[in-house]
Amino acid sequence: MNLWRKPFDIDEKAPRPVKIHIDIDRCKGCGYCAEFCPRGVLKMTGELSYKGYDMVGVVDDGKCLGCGLCEAMCPEFGIYLIYEDKELK
Numbered sequence: 001m002n003l004w005r006k007p008f009d010i011d012e013k014a015p016r017p018v019k020i021h022i023d024i025d026r027c028k029g030c031g032y033c034a035e036f037c038p039r040g041v042l043k044m045t046g047e048l049s050y051k052g053y054d055m056v057g058v059v060d061d062g063k064c065l066g067c068g069l070c071e072a073m074c075p076e077f078g079i080y081l082i083y084e085d086k087e088l089k
Contacts, residue, residue, distance in 0.1 A: 017084040018066035020058050026078030029053035033070035033079050039063045042070060 007013070020041065027049065034042040034056050041064045045057040056079075070079050 015065045018061075018064050019082045019084065020061060020064060020070070021080050021082055022056060022058070023078045023080075024049050024055065026076045027053060027056060028076050028078070029055060030075065031056065032073040032075070036069055036073050038067065038069065039065060 029044070029049070031044050031054070034044050041059055041061070042056050043059050045055045047055045047057075049055050064081075066081055066083060068081060071077075071081060
């Protein structure tokens, strides 16, 4: 007998799959997105962009909750999230 039951709104509350997009033309390498990411999904790579800025990279897309803090912290609007539709089961 299964005593644990799913909440009725679990599909609405579960995080949606998300892709992180970094616009290298806008990124100035400030590192705010990497510093404030609660899950440590973003890290500074040490590689230089064609403009000479230190680049940020995605370490593990699967750990991202889609909270949007990286988008909010970026002063150049160089990072944004693309939400993927959940598959209906």
